[in-house]
Amino acid sequence: MDRHPPKPPPRGLILLGIGLLGLLAAFLLGLRPAGLVPNAGGLRLARDFFSAATEPAFSWESAHLAAHTTPFLADLAHAALRTLIFAAAAMSLSVLAGLPLGILASETWWRRSSFKNSRMTAAARGLQAAVRIGIALMRSVHELIWAVILLAAVGLNTFGAVLAIAVPYSGTLAKVFSEMLDEAPRHSAKALEGIGVRPLSVFLFGLVPRALPDLVAYTAYRFECAVRSAAVLGFFGYPTLGYHLTLSFGDGRFRETWTTIYLLLGLILFLEWWSTAIRRRLVS
Amino acid sequence: MNSPPVPPLQDEGHPDEPSRRLLWISGLGAFGLVAFAWMSGEINIGGFFGADRARNLERFLTEDAIPFPLRESGFTWSGLWTWVGGQWNAAGAEATMTTLWIAVASMALAGAGALLVAPWVARTISTQEPFLQSGPIGIGWIWASRIARLICILARALPEYILAFLWVAVLPGSAWPAVLALAMHNGGILGRLFGETLENLERRPLQALRTLGGSRGQITALAAVPVALPRFLLYFFYRFETCVREATVLGMLGIVSLGYQIQDARSRHAYDDMLLLVGFGVMLVLLADLTSHGVRIWLRREAPR
Structure with missing residues (x-):
């Protein structure tokens, strides 16, 4: 042309x-x-x-706090653990919701399924569009805004923190999963189709396994992001690392702030190394 | 090694056996962590679905979230529209535009920073004999490259929100904290991506220029970067989406973007206003999504792989 x-x-x-x-x-x-x-x-x-950066605290900086509460490092370790717990719980929900939504949002699912005649295809198109809009809406509200909305709607509750992360992350996972499913190599699926395998089985055994390494690698990367988000939720009163950070910084206990920063940094750098290592082994 | 008559379906006994061990450990660890997370008692599901929370939720949905002028007079489209317009004029428009400009300013800054760092990150450039495959790397260059990578990693490691929180304390009263935080985080991400792109460029044309006597700076600025530019822009617009989302939130630290107004409406218990402002944010993010999606498709049309 x-x-x-x-x-x-x-x-x-x-x-x-x-x-x-x-x-x-x-x-x-x-x-x-x-x-x-x-x-x-x-x-x-x-x-x-x-x-204060060169001398992070290993015990409470104020005698007042030290007299009443658990040791500083134990408290901080607990906050770090909670950060991981919130992130892990949120990611598990996100995968559970994101995978089916991602499949429904993908092109391949509708093409491979039994929706063959044109009238059904129009319905399928509509459903796919609806799922895609839903995903976009979930994603376009930031996790901290979800946290604020949930705080307003039901009050401070740890499951609310998990949901606040899980809703936008489900949307992101669904979007990326659907793109990965659409871009996965087709050879196996075509071969299976050629010998008359049912469309659902073609999808499940011909296509999903080819996309799986990408899906897993991306999920590992999102877990790293979820840990960041969970830490920041501490600024809104949830008992994660961010809570320690804002309290100690506000009180001018900077050495404690630095310990918190170093711990968070270590956690994130470790997870980054880990998710990169996973990606390198899964995705050529 | 002779080629086996039948290629094995799984790479059992493959040289990189330990690499699969990491996958197994990670898988088990992930399942263990998730199971532990739900059973640790730290996540109070029962409380979330308890009676008083349900009452809160009901009041929120049936009263608080209903636009104020519609609560008594009943629903009319014109009433809704007047309310939306009033909110948009009162605070929404300015906050939305501030959010957008914060994202634009910080991405421009991040892009500029990444362009400066990227050649140092790329190990094909940051070496004694740039663009040639042979020759000693030079201990100084090894360290230059390592330090550049370390800067990128550290810049993006901490969440934007925490970076902005720290900046606000030092530089209160302007939009700089939000812009600096976003520029740091995204600059770190882009710096590494740009550097890797430069590193993976087709090497022979650059080698040719080198053997013709081009200097390191000349080849980088006039050949390597222009060739890599389409890819740079793809990454840039991909980050722009995320940056707009993030910019809405940073307002909660006192910078007058959408997040500030959302937080303000919440503290006034004006939940109807709050949800509308969230809606303005959704609109902005969706528009940014569409724009950057469109630009990426347009770029990809010609972008050589």
Whole structure:
């Protein structure tokens, strides 16, 4: 049709556009380089905070706290464990919800299933579109906003924290799962279809196994993100690492803040190493 | 090794046996952790579905969440519309636009930072004999590359929200904390992705330029980066989506974006306003999704693999 290759998008222009939009945004937000220089109070706080970085606390910094509560490290370890617990519970719900939603949102499912005549296909299209819209809505509300909504609707409850993470994560998993199912290699499915295997079995045994390594690797990566989210939920009163972080920082117990930061950092770096190792073994 | 008559279906006895051990351990560990999580007693499911929570939920859905002007007069489309318009003009429009501009500013900054870091991350460039496959790497270059990678990892490790929380304390009263936090996190992610893209570029053309006497900087800026640019932009717009979502939330730390207004409405117990503001956020995120999806399709049309 077109003998000339299509004109490539003007990438230089896109780059220029991004730069100009960035400058416009900075102008509209009133961002000035001078705003990057902290005032006296900010400077003092920054100095105090960063000088505490080299000596993280191993016990409560205030005698008042030490007299009444569990040892600092035990308390912090408990918070870290809760962070992992919330993340793991949320991820398990997300996989349970995200997998069926992802299958329903994929093209392959509807193509491989028995919806062959055109009238049913229209219904299938409608259902698929409905699922996709639902997924987009779940995803487009941030987990912290879900947390705020759930706090308003039912009050502070740990299962609410799990749900707050699980709802948007289910949406994200569903979206990515559906894309992975659609992009999985087709050879096995075609071979099975060729020898007359039922469509459902073709999907389950020909297609899903080919996409499985990608699905698992992505789930491992999302677990790492869920740990971050669970930690941040602490800012809203849930007993995770973020709770320690905001309380100790607010009270100026910076050495405790640093211990919390180092622990969270260690947790996340370990999980990152782990999810990368899994990905490398699963996805060539 | 002779090729076996029948290729084995599973790679039993494959040289990388220990790698499968990690998968087994991870699988068992994951199941163990999930089982432990639900049985630890830390997650109070019973409480969530208890009677008083159910009452809270009922009141929330049947009273609090109903737009205020419609609670007494009953539902009318015009009433709903006036309310939505009023909220949009009062705080919604400004907060929504602030959210968008925060995302744009921080992504521009993140992109610029990533462009600067990426050549240092790429081990084909950050070496004594750039773009050539042979020759010593040079201890200085090894460390340059390692440090660049470490910077990327550390920049993205902490959640944006925590970074912004710390920045707010040092630089209160402007949008800088949100922009810096988002730029750091996304810059770290993009820096590594950009670096890996540069590293995986087709090497021979760059080698040719090198043997013709091009300098490291010349080849990087004028050949490697332009060739990698389509891929860079794909990654950039992929992160832009996430960044808009994240920008709504950072307002809860006191930067006047949507999150701030949402938090404000919650503290006034104006849950109807709160949900509407969440709706504005959904609209913005969906628009950003569509935009970046469209741009990515457009880029991919021509982007060479």
